[in-house]
Amino acid sequence: MSVTPAFMLDWCQKLLDVDGKRPQHTLSEYLEAIPKLDSLSDVASGTPVLVRGDVDAKPGAKIGEGDIRLRSMTETLSYGRERGWKQVIFGHRGRKPEETLAKVAARLGELMECDVPLLSDWLDESTLTVSDKTAEAIASSPPGSILALENTRRYDIERVLWKATGDDLPKLSEPLAKFAGEVAAKIATTYVNEALSAGSLDTSSTVVPAAMQRVALGAYVAKEFTGPMLRCxxxxxxxxxxxxxxxxxxxxxxxxxxxxxxxxxxxxxxxxxxxxxxxxxxxxxxxxxxxxxxxxxxxxxxxxxxxxxxxxxxxxxxxxxxxxxxxxxxxxxxxxxxxxxxxxxxxxxxxxxxxxxxxxxxxxxxxxxxxxxxxxxxxxxxxxxxxxxxxxxxxxxxxxxxxxxxxxxxxxxxxxxxxxxxxxxxxxxxxxxxxTAGGTVLNALGGEPVPYLVALSMAAANEKGG
CATH class of the missing domain: 3.40.50.1260 (Phosphoglycerate kinase, N-terminal domain)
Structure with missing residues (x-):
């Protein structure tokens, strides 16, 4: 899906609630507006699916040590494997750009009992283009495969909204539109968020959905929000x-x-x-x-x-x-x-x-x-x-x-x-x-909506033509 700078500017203004542009919804209303994983049951085998994963983890020596967030992803990943999706996991590790997802990819491979290759240098930040090598790796992978992209926070584009104000958005809309369009063109146009803890204004969580044709909440995230979160x-x-x-x-x-x-x-x-x-x-x-x-x-x-x-x-x-x-x-x-x-x-x-x-x-x-x-x-x-x-x-x-x-x-x-x-x-x-996510819980229970729920609800409205 092509995303214009004008569309992205409007998107980000709603996301940051510039001049009250964001629709005011309760947590329940956001959850009702966002499709769940089962809504993607008709996605064909061999289709690339982008999974925003809860990969900010420090796996220990064995399964069960430091990997609770990774284990929270397994139901969604199993659902995709059973349907033959090519699942491409992406997300961040810590706040330092030099952090790597190497151990995370290895642990996910253990949990899913399959190889999970880590694709490094997947983005040329000077041109904001996804590398041909990355696109080829996804295209050549067999149905049911799982791949991971290296730490998204290695790239400045992932963090540009962290401290952005409404005045910053006009100059950011073009690079953000370019990046989101590249991800849609070369990686996937179907997107699942299975990252409960990813409550920051990361581009991978809040901007990429703008370029997606279909979006959904992952199984674990949906259960956490519709069950214990609402009770809280x-x-x-x-x-x-x-x-x-x-x-x-x-x-x-x-x-x-x-x-x-x-x-x-x-x-x-x-x-x-x-x-x-x-x-x-x-x-x-x-x-x-x-x-x-x-x-x-x-x-x-x-x-x-x-x-x-x-x-x-x-x-x-x-x-x-x-x-x-x-x-x-x-x-x-x-x-x-x-x-x-x-x-x-x-x-x-x-x-x-x-x-x-x-x-x-x-x-x-x-x-x-x-x-x-x-x-x-x-x-x-x-x-x-x-x-x-x-x-x-x-x-x-x-x-x-x-x-x-x-x-x-x-x-x-x-x-x-x-x-x-x-x-x-x-x-x-x-x-x-x-x-598994203190900050996201505080967002949900506090006065500000969780940013990725805002983004997914807007993407779902676009999907319906709204």
């Missing part, structure tokens, strides 16, 4: 943490849905709310280095605008009856527990009194929901848990997730560090469900 929209208890205070945006959007009744916080997120609550109550509270301008270039620094945002959230939350359960003590950088954070000090975990408070409040939540259907969402870890000295709060709270589930509360974990902590200190069946 009704969560009443949120356990939220993060090193960066910008997680306040996600929490604020979740609270705005009107279902959240209780919020546990830790990390920089909690520091912003703790400071805000103290100011609202006319009390002093020092954040230590987190509010020191000399540390403004550090990820844990909390700017004044975030404190103001937190004040608004706490004030509005109190009016709505939302209870913010905030830390009452902290583990400082020297390993000591303290109820205060002095100048030059940094909190790196919640303290033992906070753990006791969290456990008490978990009990209160359970007691108030006996015999009722309720859900809890847990995201992040409470401290610098990769260091044993600051892992105590996270380790202790994992047992509370099991306690919630055993009391009949549905417990969802947002993946990423939270999932890693559960794997380290608990068992998968201690909770109801663990997502």
């Amino acid at each position: 929209l009704d969560t009443e208890l949120v356990i939220f943490s993060g090193l960066k205070a910008d997680k306040l945006d996600d929490l604020e959007a979740m609270i705005a849905r009107g279902k959240v009744k209780m919020v546990f916080t830790a990390g920089s997120l909690a520091m912003a709310l703790k400071k805000a609550a103290a100011l609202l109550d006319g009390q002093p509270f020092s954040l230590g280095v987190a509010e020191d301008p000399g540390h403004s270039d550090k990820p844990y620094f909390i700017p004044e605008k975030r404190i103001e945002q937190a004040k608004r959230m706490v004030a509005e939350g109190r009016e709505k009856g939302i209870e913010f359960v905030l830390p009452v003590d902290f583990i400082l950088q020297d390993g000591s527990a303290s109820e205060t954070i002095g100048p030059g000090q940094q909190q790196l975990d919640i303290g033992p009194k906070t753990s006791e408070l969290f456990e008490k409040k978990v009990g209160e939540f359970i007691a108030s929901h006996q015999g009722q259907r309720a859900a809890a969402f847990h995201n992040g870890v409470f401290g610098k848990f990769e260091e044993e000295a600051f892992a105590g709060g996270t380790k202790r709270f994992v047992g509370q997730l099991k306690r919630l589930k055993e009391a009949g509360i549905e417990v969802f974990v947002g993946g990423g560090e939270g999932g890693a902590a559960l794997e380290k200190y608990g068992q998968p069946d201690d909770v109801t469900h663990v997502f």
Whole structure:
């Protein structure tokens, strides 16, 4: 499908919601608009199918180690193999352009019990053309084969929308149109997204669908969104943490849905709310280095605008009856527990009194929901848990997730560090469900739609002539 720069400009303006051009849909409406994998059942054997894969993984020595995202792709890949599709997997590995998908391709081969060749240098970035060698490799592969393209983030075109504004789009529309058209002309015109975690504005996820004749959500992604993700929209208890205070945006959007009744916080997120609550109550509270301008270039620094945002959230939350359960003590950088954070000090975990408070409040939540259907969402870890000295709060709270589930509360974990902590200190069946993509879950539960759902819905509308 040929894509003109004018078409691509309009596409990207909708994608970035420039001047309110993007249609406003709920998560359910996006999911209803996007075809599922079974809609491609009539795609003929031998047809190339582009699969945006969840390939940002670090496979370990054997199957089951570091490959959960790759294993999430197998149902879709098996579906395609059974129908004789030539599936071309593409996606990114990390943020560094030099990262390679060599181990990912090898592990996918083990999982699918077939050879998965890795096609390197598949794009000439100076001309934005797909190499003839790549096109020939796809054309000559037999029906049912699986191939992989090398890390998409090796090419600048994959990342041009990350920080783009509406003013940037006119100059980007031509190269983006050229790239998308090349992919359609030389690789495939049928596209499946089976990359739950690919929530960034990557060109492979959000622009390439513009040139596709047919698109669909992969089996795993569709199940995650239509099942546990939609259920999380009704969560009443949120356990939220993060090193960066910008997680306040996600929490604020979740609270705005009107279902959240209780919020546990830790990390920089909690520091912003703790400071805000103290100011609202006319009390002093020092954040230590987190509010020191000399540390403004550090990820844990909390700017004044975030404190103001937190004040608004706490004030509005109190009016709505939302209870913010905030830390009452902290583990400082020297390993000591303290109820205060002095100048030059940094909190790196919640303290033992906070753990006791969290456990008490978990009990209160359970007691108030006996015999009722309720859900809890847990995201992040409470401290610098990769260091044993600051892992105590996270380790202790994992047992509370099991306690919630055993009391009949549905417990969802947002993946990423939270999932890693559960794997380290608990068992998968201690909770109801663990997502493989923390960022995408936060997008879906927050105020902004997941970019690739926007793109797929627009592509599906084009497919229908809409």
